[in-house]
Amino acid sequence: MRRRATAKNVADAAGVSKWTVIRAFTPGASITEESKRRVLQAAAALNYSPNLLARSLATNLTHQVAIFVDDFANPQKLPFLETLTDRLQAEGLVAMLININNHFDHVRALLNADQRQVDAIIMFGTAFRSETLNDRRLGRSMPPMFVLARDSQIDGVPAVVCDAELALKEIVDHLYEKGYRRPGFMAGAPALSTALRRRHHFIDFWKQKGVDETAVISAERYSAQAGAESVRHYLQNTDAKDRVDVLMCENDILAIGALDEIRGQFGLRVPQDMAVIGFDNYELGGASVYGLSTYEQPKDEMVEVVIEMITGRRPPETVTLPGKLIVRNSA
Amino acid sequence: MRRRATAKNVADAAGVSKWTVIRAFTPGASITEESKRRVLQAAAALNYSPNLLARSLATNLTHQVAIFVDDFANPQKLPFLETLTDRLQAEGLVAMLININNHFDHVRALLNADQRQVDAIIMFGTAFRSETLNDRRLGRSMPPMFVLARDSQIDGVPAVVCDAELALKEIVDHLYEKGYRRPGFMAGAPALSTALRRRHHFIDFWKQKGVDETAVISAERYSAQAGAESVRHYLQNTDAKDRVDVLMCENDILAIGALDEIRGQFGLRVPQDMAVIGFDNYELGGASVYGLSTYEQPKDEMVEVVIEMITGRRPPETVTLPGKLIVRNSA
DNA sequence: CACGCGTTTGCACCCGGTAGCAAACGCATT
C-alpha cells in the first residue's frame, strides 16, 4: 500500500502543529524563518508534498481542465494538443483528455468532467449540439465551457475560432484570380462538418463572384482514406468535361488523400487537370510531393485566448482570429 | 459560484440520512428498494451526483492515469492516444495528458502526478532515465509506472513494446533478400533514440549477414522536416557511388520526409536509386505517392496489455509483442 | 406477546487538506 506522508506526520517530526506545516507550504503565510526551515527539513526527510486532492476538495479548485476530442484522425490535433498542454501546464493547470466516441458520448463526458470537478472544459473541435446541454441527466451548473477551433452553437458558450468567413474569402479570391470557375467542395464527416461553416462561406463567396454552382462531395470521415474514396467515387461518376476545376477540401488530411488519389490512381495532373486546396496547414501537406495550398489557423493565438478565458484574464466571449493563406502549387 | 448538491442535501430532501443516500449510489449496498427509489428521485430533482474528488480522498483511488508524452511531432501518437483514452475510459479511468518538454521535465511531471494521486503513470514513448527516478525531490513510493512503446531502462518499471529484435530481423531479412547490400540508418532525436534499440538491432543483423558497414545519419528531431534535412545533408556530402542503397528510418515520419527530399529535391528514384523503409505504419505512408514499406506495431494489443497491468489483471512485467512487416514499393 | 434473526439505518470517526478566529508569544515602552 502506497502511503504518502501527511502534514500531520511532518508536524510531529518537526515538533509543530500541522497548521504550521501547511503555512510553510503556503506562499506568503505568516510563519517565522526558523519554523519554516525546520518544517521544510522534516518535509524533505519524509518526502512530503501536499495532497492536491485534499486541497482541491477544500478550495473547490482542481486546476484540472477537461479537453474533449472526438476526431483523432486529423493529425492537426496533435500540435494543438501539444500547445494546449504546454500552456495549461505553464499556468499550473493540467489537461484531462477525454475521448468522445460511440462508447462515450458528450453527456457522459460532461457528467464525468463535472463529477471530477474540473475547473473548465474545452471542447476541442468537437461537434457539440445544444440539445446535449439540455439532457436531463445534466445539472444546471456545469463547469465553464469553451469551444476551440469550431463555432459554438450554444448560447453562453464562447468559441475561439479561426475566422472562417475571412479565410474562405481569401481562398475564393485567390482561386478566382487564378482563373478557376468550376469549384467543388469536399465535406468531412456529416456530424462534424456543419459547425465549421467552411462549406457555407465557400459556396457563398463563389456566388458573389457570379459562380452559382458549387459541387459538394462528401467524405465519410476526416481521414486521407475517406478523402481518397470520396474523390474516387466522384471521378468515376463524373465525365471529364463536367468535372470541377478546383476542389477545396474541408481539411488537409482529406486534401492529401484526395490529391494522392487524383494523381496516383487517375493519373490526372494537379493543378492543371484539377486543382486542390486544403485547410489547416498540416506539415506533410508542405512536402514537395504534395505542395498543397492551404490555410493556416493561428494555433498559438487561439490557444492563448482560450487560456486567458479559463484563467479569467479575458471575458468569456467568442473570439475570431485571422489565419493565413498558404499558396503552394496545388492551386 | 458553482455549487453542486451534496449527499446531505439529497438526504434532507428524501427524508433520510446522508449514509442512506450514499448507499443508494453504492452498487450492492444494503438498502431497501423503497429508500433507493426515494433517494434516486430526490437526487434526480437536485441533479446530484457524487463528488469524485471527495470519494477519491476517502478511498485513496482517483481512477486517473497520467500519460507522459514528450514527442508530439510523430503523428503516430494520435491513434495510440485514441486507443489509450478509449480503453481507459471503458475501465472507468481517465487520462491526464502531461507534456514533457523543456519547461516541464520528468521530475516535475512525476511530482505533479504523484501529488494528484494518480493511480498509475504511463510513460508513452518518453525517454526516461533511471537517474530521474533517483532525483532527491522524488519520494520513494511513486504510483505504479509503465513504459509504453519504448524499452524501460529502469528496474521494476515494466515496458510494453513491439519486439524490436524480431522486427529488425524481419526487416533486414527482407532487405537482404531484395538484394540490398549497403544499408543506412537514420536515427531521430539523440535523446529519444537510444531506447528504441532499432538502430542497434539493424546494425547487428546486417553484421550477421556479413555486411559490416551500416551508415548512420542523424536527424535533429522526429519530424518530416528533420528527416528531409538529414538526408539532404547526407546526399550533398556523399558521392553517388558511395551512397547507401537502402535507408531505414527510425520512424515513418522521418522516412516520409526523407523520401520526399530524395525524390523531390534530388530527383532520385525510390527504390531503384535508393530504397527507403520506415517504422510505425503511419497512415499517410501508405498513400500511393509514398508507398512506404514499414513495420506496424501491434497498437491495440500493446494498449490492452498496459490496461491489464494497470487494472491488476496482469502482473507488471515487461511484455514484448510481435509486429508486422508491411511491404510496399519503397523497399 | 416475547423472542430471535437478518436486514436496514444512523452514527462516530476518518481521508488530508483550508479558513478564520483566538490564544500565546516576543518585544518595546511606560
Place this chain on the structure above:
DNA sequence: AATGCGTTTGCTACCGGGTGCAAACGCGTG
C-alpha cells in the same frame, strides 16, 4: 513589573464523501 501591539501558532469547524459498528426495524416463530 505591567501594558500594549504586532506576529506567530494552535484550534475549531469544514470541504464531501467512505468505513465499520451498533442500534433500530421487520418479520416469522414458539
